[in-house]
Amino acid sequence: MNPNLNSIPSEEYKPLDNQLSLDDLQSQNYISSNPVTPQPENKKGIKKYLPYVCLVCLICSLFGNINLYYSNTILKKQYEQARSTANINQYWYDVGQKHYMELLERKIELEKEYNFYHDNAVIVTENGSRYHRYGCSHTFGRTYWIYNIENAQYQGYTPCKDCWN
Numbered sequence: 001m002n003p004n005l006n007s008i009p010s011e012e013y014k015p016l017d018n019q020l021s022l023d024d025l026q027s028q029n030y031i032s033s034n035p036v037t038p039q040p041e042n043k044k045g046i047k048k049y050l051p052y053v054c055l056v057c058l059i060c061s062l063f064g065n066i067n068l069y070y071s072n073t074i075l076k077k078q079y080e081q082a083r084s085t086a087n088i089n090q091y092w093y094d095v096g097q098k099h100y101m102e103l104l105e106r107k108i109e110l111e112k113e114y115n116f117y118h119d120n121a122v123i124v125t126e127n128g129s130r131y132h133r134y135g136c137s138h139t140f141g142r143t144y145w146i147y148n149i150e151n152a153q154y155q156g157y158t159p160c161k162d163c164w165n
């Protein structure tokens with residue numbers, strides 16, 4: 001309220017005939033007792049469309065969440081299938097690994113046996129005077145015996161020049 005108007009005693013203040021008093025202005029809502037600050041037009045526009053913007057955001061969020069839910073469901077199924085396949089593969093890998101270890105042990109045993117016969121066993125043929133290694137061409141198609149080297153040498157056999165050099 002204007003302090004100048006308040007400072008004038010009411011009996012001294014008499015409006016002119018064509019002049020409205022402060023009470024008249026207030027009663028006719030020309031002056032509001034609670035002044036409202038005027039807002040720019042663009043702020044009013046934002047307030048007007050704000051619910052629609054929120055609704056659009058809500059719908060987008062809803063569809064996004066539904067999409068994520070289905071994607072998650074599909075990924076879960078794929079994960080379960082992959083895990084099942086991995087378990088099967090792991091089982092066959094373990095079986096193969098066990099079989100491989102058994103074969104490796106068998107190979108080591110066979111290598112020992114091979115080395116023993118390779119180092120000690122020789123082949124002598126009927127009517128021959130030489131002793132031979134396995135696979136020598138002089139033993140093909142002939143009657144043969146297998147001796148150890150000491151026995152062959154004791155019986156007078158000498159090493160074959162083709163397979164012992």
Ligand SMILES: [Zn+2]
Pocket residue numbers: 131132133136137138160161162163164
């Ligand atoms: Zn030979």
